[in-house]
Every structure is written in structure tokens, then in C-alpha cells.
Amino acid sequence: MTVDRQRWSRVRPVVVLALIAALITACAGTGATDAESDGTPAPGTPTATAQPGQVGDSTPPADPDHSVEPPGPVQLPLLPADILIYSQEPLSPDMVKRIGKLPGIAEAEQLSMAQVAVQDYTLVVAAVEPASYRRFTPSVSAQLQEAWDRVAGGEVAVDPKLGKRLQEEGGHLRLGNGEQDPVVHIGAYAPQVPRIDAVVNAKWGETLGMRTGNAMLISTGMASPQSIRKPLQRIAGDQASVQILGPDLDLDVAQTAFLTGGSVAQAVGSFSYQVLGGGRIQPDAAWEAANIRTEQVPILGNVRCHKVMLPQLRAALNEVQVRGLADKINPNEYAGCYYPRFIANSTNLSLHSWGIALDMNVPGNQRGTVGEMDRQVVAIFKKWGFAWGGDWSWTDPMHFELARLVDAR
Template identity: 50%
Template sequence: MCDEHDDHVADASSGRRELDRRHVLSLLGLGLVTAACGSGPEETRRASAATSGSASPAAKGSKATPGAGTEDVAVAEPGPFEPPTRSSDVLVYSQDPLSKASLREIAAIGGIVQVEPMALTSFYVDDTQVTCAAVDPSTFRRFTQPGTAQTQAVWERVAAGEIAVEPRIRKLQTKDGFLKISNESDARTIHIGAYAGLLPEISARRIDAVVNTKWGDLLEMVPGNAALVAMGSTSPQSVRKKLQAAAGDKASVLILGPDLDIGATQTVVLSGGSVSRAVGSFSYTANPDGTVNPDPAWVAANIRTETMPIIGRVTGHRVMLPQLRGALTQVVTEGLAAKIYTYDGCYVPRFIARDPSRGLSFHTYGTAIDLNAADNYRGIAGAMDRNVVRIFKNWGFAWGGDWNYTDPMHFELAKLVKG
């Protein structure tokens, strides 16, 4: 990252007239800037898109050498933008790939202009749910905000193997300009190539970041498990039943807009590492008070209540509870039991701060626990005993006290370990 990157606003295409001051300021408001100053497409292909245990993408035209610690994460460069842009009216989202037959049936519904398949997943960085799409840069760009769609540099960087992110999650970048793909200890990182407004006018359901399809494969995203649907003048509500029938009962059909569609079944698919794979994906419905109702079948298969040392009965995810027991047992063994004096929640299915626009709380999965809340609230160093922190980290937990905006009461599962 370089200090002057906010001043670099790429023109949408050659031959366009110079942007006037108002339009430039509007693009800066969207964060439509490239994040690697002074580099062109060839340099972008060489830019670091590092992974845990691997190096940067291969240069244009080359292939990664097996065993050499490099991965080719570049796809074909997109051509110039071809209008028109498309509205993002409906999101179809499933835990499984949408079949070609379903996509054809959706596209054939009267009033639908275009269907854009993609892979869609979520991961967590600090306390933030990031929804990420693996896309074809040449076609997905039409569904983004006009300034983003027309800015060639954004899509060249995505094609080259970098990630484009919404300005609102800028705080999550590392000091050297990367985004970690989850809180897990084995998570990959991807170099941020651009800050850009993605879906227009969306608050209740967002796409926060986009990568190319090769990254989708490396991140083990479910290929083609989602699609954006653009309507013409037809109301999305009028064809919702047809969309649901075409997509199948397991798919969520969400009308995109500023308010959460309370009645709709929603889907979350997690990526990031071994913990995400163990936790699994599920559908859920939302309540007006900001709580959510995960699929009862997922709850029955994964959520347990057990009695723990020090804190008593805890309801949480089956893969987390053994490690929690191990950590608390070691706390007792080391004579530190008095350092944990309140248990303040584990499995609490809700949105972050009960605000749908902020995504699901990590507590929804039953893999996070809050302790000693009264003395360890957000934004302070907290009074959590650092030996307790050490023990929890040894048992595979990440600590919220390490976040940029601290949450020292909070521990969450970041690694699977054997007792």
C-alpha cells in the first residue's frame, strides 16, 4: 500500500472525457481506487497474492511450478467494458451448486434480463462477516455500480489474482495491504488490488469483496452456488415464486434492497479453513428483533449443551466444546480458576449488534464464547488475565483483545486441536 493511493482514480476507458471534479469526488466516496500504486496489468499479475504457505501469482503467460510454493491465480484479462450495466435485483444463494437446468429455467422467466452465476461464501475478519464472490470479471462487472463497472483497472487486478473490496471493510486490511481470509490460524491472505463500490444500493445483503474463479477454487468455495438476477421493468416480487421453483427448495431467493426481507430464507456458506469446514453451512430466517433461526437440522447435528469446569453449562458447537473443556481444565490446573468469574454467552444466533446490515455474529455458529464481560468491553485493553489468554490460544482460540477494535471478553475457535 502507498500513502497516495486515494489520489489514483482510474478512468473508465480510453476515449472517455475527463472526469469532472464532482464525479471524481463521487468515485473517491465509493473508494474506487487501485491499491497498488504505479503498477499496470503486468505488474499486477506479479503483485503478491500470498497464501498461507505459498507465494505470489505467476506472471502473465506462465504456470506455477508444482512444489515451488507458487500458485497461478490469474485468469484471462477482461476486455473493455461493454454497456449496459445491470441492476442487481435478486440474489439466489444455495449451499450446493445451482444446476445448469435451474439457471436456464431462471433465465427463461419473463421479465428477467440477465443471470450472473458465481460462487458465494462468507468468512470472518476480527468481528466482521465478509461476504465474498468468486466471479468472471468480464461479466460480473456489469452488475456493480457504474463507476466500478467502467473502471478497467479494478477488473484487471481481480483477473490478475488480487481482491477488490468495499471501502467499508478497509479497516480489515493488514499493514502491508492484504486481506486475511478468516480469523483461522490456517487462513490464506490475498493482496487488495482495489477499493470499489460493488452492488449498488444494497444494505441488507451485501457482497463485500470479489475474487476471480481460480481463487474460488483455492478457497474451496462451492462453485456456482449463487447467481445475481437482473430484472427489466418487472417487479421482482411478481416472479419470486417462479424463481424459487426454478432454483429449488434448498436455495434462498432474496430480493435485494435497503431493508432486510424478513420473510425470506437466507443462506450462509463458510470458507476460510479447517474450522469453517467443520462448522458447516446452513440456512436461516431472521426475526424483527435481530435474532435469527438457523436450520433446525443443522442445530440438531451440531449444537450441544455440556457442563464445563468453572463456568457450568454451556451450549455451543460440538467441535468447539472439547477444546473449551481442555482450556478450562488447564486454567483450573494452573490455579487460575478465580480469573474467570462470569460466563456471558456462547451460542447466540443473531446479527452483529442485532443489525442485519452487519451480517451474522460469530456466536451464531456456537464457536465463540464471552467471559468476564463487565471488565472487558469493546475498545479497551481489558482485565482478562493474560495467562488465561495464553491457555485459550494454546487450545486453538483467537482472542478479541488482539483485534484493531478490541473485544477482550471474546474468544473464538480459530484452529482444531486434539486434546
């Protein structure tokens, strides 16, 4: 199939906040079904719901500082999201132009993507042009008009399972793991394109400092995604991954990890990685060599973490020791810091993949419990820039993660 030039001319950069990814399998990597092509949800399609409240022409946007033009009614036909191109840097105009000339590209939407630390998850969040991006989502989401009105009004549409687990009081989602990181109201629970967990509009992307236009969604129409992937990879080169979207990660493709959302994210850097299987990943060797260190710290002994975190970890443990609380941390129950992996049963990167999280006193501090972690120790770690998993809606009291940079000299 040749490119529809008028459609391609409407492809424009939008900002995607690519938050650390829940796997959405609905409509992944397939052509549009008969039900989808006319806008009717297929039987068994996941549901999408808007948060309570009314959004319309007569209702002010929820966040005027982050509102954009309302999207209007959905434009048919809906489109399968077949291929995702994702890079650490913006896609060049020349690359975009060359992709547009490839036979087999039916529609494309340029995006920006990155991961955002939310508790121990790294969410892939997308800041999009609601009117055009919605056509790539599962039909149940594409047709939920209120969801896209709310995204345009400055709220977030999020994968239902993750949104309900990670939301804070009042239905808000904190885009980062620090107390000062921005908070956005959840406007809708709606399944998204595979590899994307949550969606905001372009103004939010600007606020979050996203790298504009570093990704692209492609619908191949009647052509098979497999037939297009190699030509796309030749154009993208080594700087971008080209992956076929589906229920499982494409193990042959180098993935991209780009953390955003605050000073910690800027300090730890971004890396490409290969999926090893068994929930593990292998980050780029150059990034690992430049950032991951094995050093000795009080109480725990040798730890392997990101170099940015080590001074603050050492300072926190030193204060624990000086205050006579060393017996509150059992070094034999320390479960590690740098461990490149996904969150269990997901394709969302754990913050352990960056080496900025650690688990202590594991047996008595399991997920979903109040835990036995001494609260004086918790207070010391918070003082030195760490967030504690015991504060989360679904608790993880063994877990501490770097949330802000503190001068630990």
C-alpha cells in the same frame, strides 16, 4: 421482456466466496439511472478507490498463482442487481436452463457464495469473472478499471468500510480466523452488489474450496423484481433462497449460511435461517439439533455451544484451572456462546450464530480497548485452538473464537 439468448449463452459458472455480509445500499434493487446507463456516476454515489500502485499490461499481477485474464474496458450498459439466488449446493444445469427461459430475465451471472470468518465478522466474499460481474456493481465500482485489473491479478476488492476495519498490516485481508488461513492483498476499496462484501477471482475460489455456481445474480430490466421472484422460487425449490436485493433483508426469504475457509468451517456445517428482526436469526431446527449442545465445563458451568468447540473449550478451561488461574475468569461476567444474530448494525452473521465464539469478563474488556484479560489465560486459549479478539485491529478482548481444530482427548 424476453431473454436475450446470445447474452444468456454467455452466462457461465464463476466461483463466489461469500464472506458474512456488509449491507451495500448503493444501487440496490433499482433500475439503472440515466447517469448509470451511460457510465457516468450519479451525484452522491459512494466512492471507490484502488490501493497505491499501478496495474496494467506491463505490470506483473500481484499474485501470479491466482491471476486470470485481465477484464479489459467495462462493457456497457451497466446492470442493476435486482435478485440474488443463493443455495448451499451448486445450482443444477437444469435449474439454470429453466431460469434462462423465464420472461423478465434480462441478464444473469452465475456465482458461488459463502461466508468467511474474519475476526467476529462473517464476510460474504465473491470470486467472480471480473469482466461480467463488474457490470452488476454500482457505477463508481464498475468503472474503476484498476479495481478489476487487480481482482484479475489475484487481489481482493472489498467494501470500503469493512476493508479498512478488518485489514491487517500491509493492506492484507485474512480469509479465515486462523493463523494458517490464506491472506490476500486488498487491491481496491469498492462498493459491491448488495449482500456481497468482497470480491476475488475464480482461482481464489478454487483455493478456498468454494462450492462452484451455488448462486446467481439477476437483472430484470424493465420487469419488476417482485413479478419474477415467485416463478424463480418455484424453480429453485426449498434448497435455495430467492431474495430481492435492497437496503433491507427480505424477511420472508430463508437465507443461507455457508462458512468456508478451513477445518473449523468444514466441521461446523452450513444452515438456512430466517430473519426474526431485532438483529436476531433462527437457524434451521435440524441443524441446531444436530450441532448445538448444552454441557458443563470448568469455571463457567453450563454453556451452550457447537459440539465441535466444546472439547477444546473444556480443555482450555481445565488447564486454566490446573494452573491456578481460575480467578482470572469471572463466570458471572460470561456473556454466552451460541447466540444466533447479526453483528450490530449490519447483516453480517456473528460467529456466535454457529456457536463457535464466546465472550468472557465482559465489563473490563470492551471493544476498542486493550482490556483486562489475563495474558496467561489468552495464551492457554490460543494453545487450544482459539483466536483472541484482543489481537484484532479493532480490538474485542472479551471475545474468543474457534480458529483451528485441536485434538483435545
